[in-house]
Amino acid sequence: MIYSEKITEQELRRGGYKLTPQRRAIIGAISGTQEHLTPAAIYKRVHRKHPSIGLVTVYRTIDILAELDLICETHAGGSCRSYLMRRPSGHHHHLICSECGRVVDFTDCGLEKLERRLSKETSFKINGHLLEFIGQCLECSRKQKEKNS
């Protein structure tokens, strides 16, 4: 079991939710990959090992995990309901491979200065930002090159 999986289960209980085998399985499925997964993709993964778990439970569990901030969404990857296990670090952003969906985190976005400037210029009270980079990971850009040659 990887770090974030254990933490996630603890947090779930701390949030007042029960730790059922279904929820374990769903957390496991999300933790078990570096990719971002849509509800349907999570269901598919969970379903392989536990055919009795329904899509509805996946949706409900996602809602809870999102509410507790234990998963985070990605937007750049096409679907707007794609989720990742939240990494133990706090503020962070994603670098997403458009081919395989793999996600790499990074924390230091250095946007504070820009944020202050924008706030001053526009009189907006800025609460946060959404930042994602999109590209191809080494493996996928290699594969692409082979295909084109």
Add this chain to the structure above:
Amino acid sequence: MIYSEKITEQELRRGGYKLTPQRRAIIGAISGTQEHLTPAAIYKRVHRKHPSIGLVTVYRTIDILAELDLICETHAGGSCRSYLMRRPSGHHHHLICSECGRVVDFTDCGLEKLERRLSKETSFKINGHLLEFIGQCLECSRKQKEKNS
């Protein structure tokens, strides 16, 4: 007629599409606000003045405008199918008011350095980024203060 509206209509024709009254109306509706609009919201606006225009046409027109890059999506504002007229400037980002949906553009995000660093560190070939700031505009943050006092 505002600048972007005229340009948009020209580009539509340049793209090989016909300029119908329905498309004009839809372009007008999106141009006529600083907010980002969902398909349903666009439909509602269009429908007030032109009750005969159907939701389907709104969807189809959005698809075309998006294909030609004449509108852009926002993500931070809740729905992932919210659109804005594309401003004449090229590369740009949005600062979105979470209360009223108003959008302000800015162009210089200064992310090139971060992009290069990430690319080096992760071996990703980076193609682009998604950046949005979320906050409250002056007007809305004033309103909020009044309510709380």
Add this chain to the structure above:
DNA sequence: CTGACTGCAAATAGTTTGCATGACG
């Protein structure tokens, strides 16, 4: 004129809800 465009209705996809049963704590 003619192919592209529109509106309608129907199909499809994605997500949520109500309810009886089951199981965590």
Add this chain to the structure above:
DNA sequence: CGTCATGCAAACTATTTGCAGTCAG
């Protein structure tokens, strides 16, 4: 044991598609 969670089916929302009539160029 009580309550919260699950699975099913059905409801609902959002989006897409097929088709016959219409219109911009």
